[in-house]
Amino acid sequence: MRFSVALIPTLKEAPVEAHTVSHRLMLRAGLIRPLGSGIYTWLPVGLKILRKVEAIVRQEMDAAGAQEVLMPAVQPAELWRESGRWDFYGKELLRILDRHEREFCFGPTHEEVITDLARRELKSYRQLPVNFYQIQTKFRDEIRPRFGIMRGREFLMKDAYSFDMDATGLDVTYRAMHAAYTRIFQRCGLGFRPVEADTGSIGGSSSHEFHVLASSGEDVIASCTRCDYAANLEKATSAPLSASATPDDEPMRLVATPGKKSIPEVSAFLNLPESRLVKCLVVEAGGRPHLLLLRGDHELNLVKAANALGVDAVQVPEPGRIAELTGGLPVGYMGPVGTTLPILADRATESLVSFACGANQTDHHLTGVVWERDLPRPACADLRNVQPDDPCPRCAEGHLRLDRGIEVGHIFKLGEKYSKALNVTVLDPEGKERTPIMGCYGIGVSRIVAAAIEQNHDDNGIIWPVALAPFEVEILLANPNDALSVQTAESLYAGLTAMGIGVLLDDRDDRLGVKFKDADLIGCPLRVMAGGRALKEGKVEIQIRKGGDPLQVPVAEALATLRDLLGKLAGEESNGVGSWTQN
């Protein structure tokens, strides 16, 4: 592509509304432009990157035996009513009335459509296992679209749906998808991590998320420093924490703590570490209040709380509502002693020999509270977010580290949720009707582009992995009025193109400084400059975008050198060099 005739509207400054690195750089490098909130046009260079991701995903899904289909974006409401999601899905579902006032939606996902296809077309166990995928535009009406395409409303997704005869079959399909996803992100040259994820109350039995590691990621993922344990924050657990060191014989005592409500305030006032306090949180589940107990230094995990209470979700009530639910317990001074409300305690509170907590009396706390002596041991469950250095739940020897990640893939054992709801049956070898068991497998194709940038950039711009680069090489024509410079640049352009290497030729009639800046911004893996003193000596200057000193290479060797460098870079990237600790 010739820069002079292409639409590559680079910007010196990013618009103020762009807060994340990838959003800023995608706008500045001229990859995308907003059309509305969370809705973007992909410009020529951006689209090239998107298509590269798409091609890698397609190849690996095909190689894994999945069959590509293309389902409609517009879906009839009846199917969503059958699955029960028309009412459940809420406002993220973009609902549409057609000219005949029939209800439709712009599909945010396609479980209903594929399951409808399956019930019509799958008749016999001979047709199973089968796995359908598509790469298709989706719409989710996010309440606050943000971070550019990272959390946009219209986006490109690969979604796949498998049908197996039984759980054993689904295991095989699921593992094949796990392997395919691993290959996809490896081939993309990204530092990533598959982590265990919560399956929620849907009843799916297993789920993994694939995260691109980036300090700007919205998600926190925990992993063991010794073994292969890794899970997202909703799911991650730790081995039991050790008991507090010194037993405490002091009696339970009522202490005035006037105006001290927060954990740091109480901790300082009582001169007790936060880990010796127990905080008492009220949540509402199914309309009923529950007191949840956590160590003062721990955070409640709402997903775990919902799972422990056996509900889809728990609500954290407003202060006014808390008084109503608890019969007037004082916010900031609530505690488990003497209450008749149902109590659920986090496991980490179990090993506290004695602790302080609210006294259910304004401006007062209890200290020296001891399980069984001062109150019965309540029901316990894992309710908290793990913390750095918590002991690993798998190997118990390692400790957990927390990293930030961007979720780019999700695989999920759906079970029979949709196949039951839409009544899919196939005949087994004995001629009996059986309900297939499903899995679903998503990849945020457009999100990968942003995630790759979050992981691979510096102050000057993007640093594309070879596999995703819009062009593997950018040629800078130093001086469009210098015949030797033009001839060299054009010859490299023709040569690289003939070798099947994507190349951007910056042939603009502009200052060289502008071209250098734009080249760094757009971030092609290799930059070759035709001009200046080097060229007078018969050489071109090659710069690896990732860093290192520029190479002076004789013009005659430039093509071979560029090819070899690309091969070396691509090899390193797809082998995941530094992937886990990257960025």
Place this chain on the structure above:
Amino acid sequence: MRFSVALIPTLKEAPVEAHTVSHRLMLRAGLIRPLGSGIYTWLPVGLKILRKVEAIVRQEMDAAGAQEVLMPAVQPAELWRESGRWDFYGKELLRILDRHEREFCFGPTHEEVITDLARRELKSYRQLPVNFYQIQTKFRDEIRPRFGIMRGREFLMKDAYSFDMDATGLDVTYRAMHAAYTRIFQRCGLGFRPVEADTGSIGGSSSHEFHVLASSGEDVIASCTRCDYAANLEKATSAPLSASATPDDEPMRLVATPGKKSIPEVSAFLNLPESRLVKCLVVEAGGRPHLLLLRGDHELNLVKAANALGVDAVQVPEPGRIAELTGGLPVGYMGPVGTTLPILADRATESLVSFACGANQTDHHLTGVVWERDLPRPACADLRNVQPDDPCPRCAEGHLRLDRGIEVGHIFKLGEKYSKALNVTVLDPEGKERTPIMGCYGIGVSRIVAAAIEQNHDDNGIIWPVALAPFEVEILLANPNDALSVQTAESLYAGLTAMGIGVLLDDRDDRLGVKFKDADLIGCPLRVMAGGRALKEGKVEIQIRKGGDPLQVPVAEALATLRDLLGKLAGEESNGVGSWTQN
């Protein structure tokens, strides 16, 4: 692809709702399945065909210097208000309210979005000419979706939009697109015809449609048997018709024609050929009535009438409304003599020496009516559809023939309609603000699949051109329990795959008759059968789907023969052998 594990749900019978050949065959061959009215899922084999069309379109657009972008499907209403189309477009525009009650539509076309992009990103004449295209899912809420994907609601389209500094520049771009379209349809192996099309009242100055020729086409296209004149029915004209042979001296006479209203009835009753009658039609344009005069054997062309009257569209009023508009003239007996209503006559009526027409009196006609003697010559314009054998308007020596076509492409000089409405300006070399001039260029990517089938099929199924075939070759494994048959089929499968030739291996454990029928239905260009007596003699049987005797070829030569046959077929098809008269 292995038939045994692929979803290729062939059907013996097409569902009753499928009326056209392509709709029936696409359902029967398992290419698509309906999800709702005018909304279809593309199954694996169908999608392969769609992707082949897409790839050809993309390559030729790229080769023509157009830049690929991807615009959102969901478009804000504000842009459509700026262009004036939000209210104008009517119910075909699928309107959407998002969660914040803001108005959007599912884009049926993207003039507004691209023009908005242009006004933000195009600043200088140096950036022009530029041509953007995308291949993207569109939605038009057709009142009666029909013919399967041919006139569906959700469909895949290639749309392109060009910006030039002036009309001369647009001419160049337009010709380049004309040439690219020609290459696209040639490469698809389709019999097609570019024809002049009406530009309507939008003010575009030039327009061509590309039609795939098929007897089932919805459109009629006229072309000269001698020269290259070709136009669609809205646009086609003829050279002036010759005057009727014999002058007629009879006086004008009032004749009772009780109950004779239609042209055939009056013609028979008066014993005059229909071409000697003048029929008088009332239309409403801008709220005013007009009497249109046509020869009895001619048909009114509403587009021409609107153009002649300088309005967007003319309405044909209901009988009750006619009485109201005309002050009570009797339907079936209206005529131009003695009326004060504005009259516009088709040119073909000019050369009538005398004629019969309604007398504006129930149950009466006038005969022997002569221009200038009995009534003033009215204003004239071309108002009629051309008919077969009309003289060619270009060479005057040839005659017109009428064929049916399916519109698969449309190129259009838009002029300044959108660039003015959305206020796009760029600086010219003198630093003056100028409004770019636009063209737009559409191809119905999914419709091409259906059009190709309408043009290429027989009673047994589809006959794919090589370029669009989901698989170039289908291998029939005659007997999955016969080792030699299996070994031969697998070896051909591996060999063809290695040669980059798409191949479907029918390895199902099913009767050979079923496989033959499905092979004909799916319509791969070449079929090779591994089994039976031929294989015992070391041969496979190759059948060209288009016809001809099967070839018996030694197994060792099969790959080379298949490759050569494909090359030969593809060459013939892309050279348009028989394209104009095909089907």
